[in-house]
Amino acid sequence: MIRRQTNDKIPNFHQRSSLWREITTFKKLKQIHASMIVNGFNTSRFNLRELIYVSALVIPSGISYAHQVFDQITKPDLFMWNTILRGSAQSPNPSKTILLFTRMEKRDIPPDRYTFPFVLKACTKLSWANVGCVVHGKIMKHGFEQNTFAKNTLIYFHANVGDIDIASALFDSSAAKQVVAWSALTAGYAKRGDLGMARKVFDEMPEKDLISWNVMITGYAKRGEMKSARGLFNQVPKRDIVTWNAMIAGYVNSGLHTQALEMFEEMKSFGEQPDEVTMLSLVTACTDSGDLDVGEKIHRSVLDLGGGELSILLGNALIDMYAKCGNIDKAFKIFNSMKEKVVTTWNSIIGGLAFHGHSDDAINIFNEMCRLKLKPNDISFVGVLVACSHAGRVEEGRGYFRLMREKYKIEPNVRHYGCMVDLLGRAGLLQEAFEFVDKMEMKPNAIIWRTLLGACRIHNNVELGRRANEQLLKLRWGESGDYVLLSNIYASQGEWVGAQRLRKVMDDKGVRKEAASSLVDADEETLMHFLFDSKSRINVNKKPGLIS
Template identity: 80%
Template structure:
């Protein structure tokens, strides 16, 4: 989306009471909500509006709570509906916006000029072109097609879903081409990856505001064209925090972590105050590069900026960073000092402990999590199953696998199955591992069979090793390492003819064994890297992307 002109504002509660203006955390939100219920204020329209607004738009990741509250309001007014549409469109699950809009129509609530653009924003994020076109029709039907806010949103929608001709026609039909319309078309081209046209529109703009500069710089940064991004950056009259964050994020995405840190130093030298997005990006850079010294420096900066307090997102990111850099004690200390924790926080520390070898502690943390009624998700169980696997707790691992399915109704995915195969394989229960694979509800992939093959190598099981290798070849996923593993299994059993035959097959197929290598940093410390696909880090990335792109967002 794009920012609108100041004469077309969405009503916001900028003049909220001191009570609500201080509500910036889940804990305070719950306290105020409880106070409302106990004292009978939960029937006040003003307080209900504030409650929905704060939970949907102010509290990070508070949209789920907003939905729970909203579902219990018997007669929400149009402002509440629009606020929920807006919050849902900005959330990780924008499809909820469409569901809400359907309910709104069914209840006979008349939309206004702010309603449809939020639905269009969701359609844009989901690339739902057909539904978005239907919304376009509704905008015309209700007479909002000439509204500046609606038209600019339509330009952005059509440009992003590939209907660039429609976007251009809407742009050309505008009586007055405001800078926001130029930015919308530029952003649309940029998001579709057509940087040539985006730059053409940008260069033709009769007037450029800071949003326009940020749109183009962000576009180059997302496409990892950092030379072009830097060239534009040097021309920006007065860069703001969005401009700096776009450059820093671009360098991190491009793997140019040193440049990202240099940009941060330059940013602080000119007096620009970093925000949470800046620090999240830099923590990510340290996590990816394994540079613990710089990571600790960033950690100190984070604490100084936040008055010694950590937000949930920054806390999760720092836990992830320290765990992946091998400093699990520091990760655990951050976890214990965080006053507010969500499921992703628990996932971060459980995964970090499990892959660091602290299996007992990881399982204990999971038990604490259940004791205080924090509902685990699929990522939680990946960490728990890995902990059981590394600790050799086969029976306990099986119990948690069944617990996941029966109590929490979580359908196992390929990673859960992989953990279970690894659990059996490490314990030497290779027949049980094979039987488990045979009973899987989804098709086993190459990782599953490679895990079994590795276990066969450790425990010198020739027959199952041959079977696993055959399955890999049928999947056309046979790699040099797989052949070498099976060859080593033959050799360990003295079956030299089998090993020779396998080597000949490798030669005939042109399979070459890659030379082994290791990674050592300047201090000769091994950089610990995890296979754990950290959900918290994924959410951090989504959050950063959302805020980096706030030049396009409706405010």
């Protein structure tokens, strides 16, 4: 948010004609572009400038088209260079800004005071400290270091990814008169996690802009210090959507889902319209809390926001929410309603179906994805392997594991290995499962050994269960459930001496049995680990243990 405002502070003396002000869609832009080609593309400098400006800065996601147009221009002037640099710096791929600047230098196009802030903005977004320092040197070489815009951007760059001491040194008496410079320094300390210094600079600011308020609120929210964040939120003279989103996201990340939803209601009562960021945070809150009723209300709000259309991000989030909350039919309905789908969309529905036991559907959707020439990624294969495990389709699971490596050149990670161990273990192929672990190209973690131990419990294999337990205790010795599983294996085979000996080991090590998990719960938690990332949370209903 700060980088955007830093850029917007650069004066823009460009005034478009009424014709170009009306161009707000790709269709109209292409029509004008076609007309220019018919009438001699490079003949009107004014129209060339307008074409670059509108495609790079006005049309949403138009930067790729702007690059194509720019490459057709015989001799771009400095305004065109600065415009394409600015658009590139603001784009999802700011590295092109550096390449364009390099081309500009090779063509001996002299930069002006507006050129370097765009290049530095790209370096900041990319966290390219070394490149940014080279750009700093070029700013000094061209005599722009004392220029207000260049200096403020330098402060922001060094405060965020460069040298904080240099940022402080640049913050001299002239910079101290600029609220943008104060905000840049505040943001830099906050991004580095030094909220103490950020707050000190913030408190010393002679004039606070909204950006500086948002920086501090966001900084506290990201650290989970919601009391401090709320204190500043209550003091800020004027709020924008960024202010509200920072608070809502902070509550969600802190697990305070009720407060996040209350903040949303408060936001609406103040007449502030939510955006996609707001709704993504709220959907995440419903996903984490497992509150399906509230999730359905948020779903309706999402549809109202987009006029009935779902963006890819929100569609994926809703699929994930409904799947994790147990309503797989609604997740599937959303998937089918989405006009545009990407790999993550397919992954969300495959994973949701697999976890809820709809293995055939999950496998069919994975195969359909491949048929449509959409390249699966590592997460896709986790989903289909879990589906094979739930369905007991061992041969297919082996086939998908080979397909991942041989056709798609995806090296398996610990989650793929874990899925294969679970697949073999569930099918009773314990010896093969242990041999598979022995041949792994990485060290098996506790989740894999716990999966093997659980499989040994299901199939009453004392010998292999003892081996899995030994390996597991090398990685973690204080988990009572690991001892309980092996104790139950002994008990199932009538080896009461072994069970009693294990209980004594627990007593000697001070391991206390938690009133908690059954084997079913353990399997669910393991599968959740494989299916979803470590930030995902789920409420698991605990059942009485197998031993008391």
